[in-house]
Amino acid sequence: MIIIKTPDEIEKMKKAGEILANLHKEIGKIIKPGITTMEIDRYVEDYLISRGAYPEQKGYHGYPYATCASINDEICHGFPREEKLREGDILAIDMVVRFDGWLADSAWSYGVGEISEDAKKLLDITRQSLYLGIEQAVVGNRLGDIGNAIQKHVESNGFSVVRDFVGHGIGKDMHEDPQVPHYGKAGRGVRLVEGMVITIEPMVNAGVYNMKLDDNKWTARTTDGKLSAQYEHTIAITKDGPLILTDQGEER
Ligand code: MF3
Ligand code: CO
Numbered sequence: 001m002i003i004i005k006t007p008d009e010i011e012k013m014k015k016a017g018e019i020l021a022n023l024h025k026e027i028g029k030i031i032k033p034g035i036t037t038m039e040i041d042r043y044v045e046d047y048l049i050s051r052g053a054y055p056e057q058k059g060y061h062g063y064p065y066a067t068c069a070s071i072n073d074e075i076c077h078g079f080p081r082e083e084k085l086r087e088g089d090i091l092a093i094d095m096v097v098r099f100d101g102w103l104a105d106s107a108w109s110y111g112v113g114e115i116s117e118d119a120k121k122l123l124d125i126t127r128q129s130l131y132l133g134i135e136q137a138v139v140g141n142r143l144g145d146i147g148n149a150i151q152k153h154v155e156s157n158g159f160s161v162v163r164d165f166v167g168h169g170i171g172k173d174m175h176e177d178p179q180v181p182h183y184g185k186a187g188r189g190v191r192l193v194e195g196m197v198i199t200i201e202p203m204v205n206a207g208v209y210n211m212k213l214d215d216n217k218w219t220a221r222t223t224d225g226k227l228s229a230q231y232e233h234t235i236a237i238t239k240d241g242p243l244i245l246t247d248q249g250e251e252r
Pocket of ligand 2: 094095096105106107201232
């Protein structure tokens with residue numbers, strides 16, 4: 001069942017989204033060779049708690065950390081760890097913030113120091129595909145319009161869209177209906193109506209789209225060992241168009 005949000009409720013989710021967006025910008029400033037994802041995770045938890053917010057991922061179905069920190073060939077749900085990041089790594093930080101009972105969810109990919117041209121292209125295409133998907137998140141369109149826009153951009157640039165993880169409705173719960181695939185046929189699927197709030201969160205692989213799970217039963221990585229990137233926003237469908245609740249401003 002899709003839970004429709006009132007304009008008031010969307011305002012509340014936007015508060016959570018603003019905290020999350022500002023936090024991503026701070027993380028962008030501290031990521032450099034030598035820092036560990038465990039340090040980033042502790043920074044995130046302190047940042048949120050000190051603002052009266054909560055890192056919703058921590059304890060969610062037993063997930064042990066505030067952030068998912070997915071490095072290089074890790075697609076998603078990477079565990080923060082005490083290993084130093086190295087020049088040339090790429091890293092996606094995914095977080096869900098609870099504030100005043102409402103949630104926002106956003107992942108962002110970062111390069112560590114100087115990264116290769118290939119890695120840069122993967123980040124650029126993935127981020128562009130997110131915004132192309134968001135453009136389709138308008139009243140009257142269907143979910144397939146979002147997935148199709150993302151898939152076309154990704155595949156025409158020689159990359160692939162991960163199938164095993166999808167976007168989702170979000171509100172007071174992290175995962176609500178509907179599921180939001182990042183691939184598919186235009187004109188198909190659930191019709192978008194005012195008051196729906198969803199995440200769009202394409203995971204894009206440099207090689208094949210297949211994944212395998214680590215022994216920790218959480219972390220998904222590419223089967224061919226090639227790079228993977230992810231960008232995610234929480235979006236409200238409004239009569240004035242898509243409203244990005246986790247917008248970082250200039251960061252496009
Ligand atoms: N933030 C993720 C999403 O985009 C969910 C993370 S799973 C968790 O749906 F266990 F880490 F919370
Ligand atoms: Co997320």
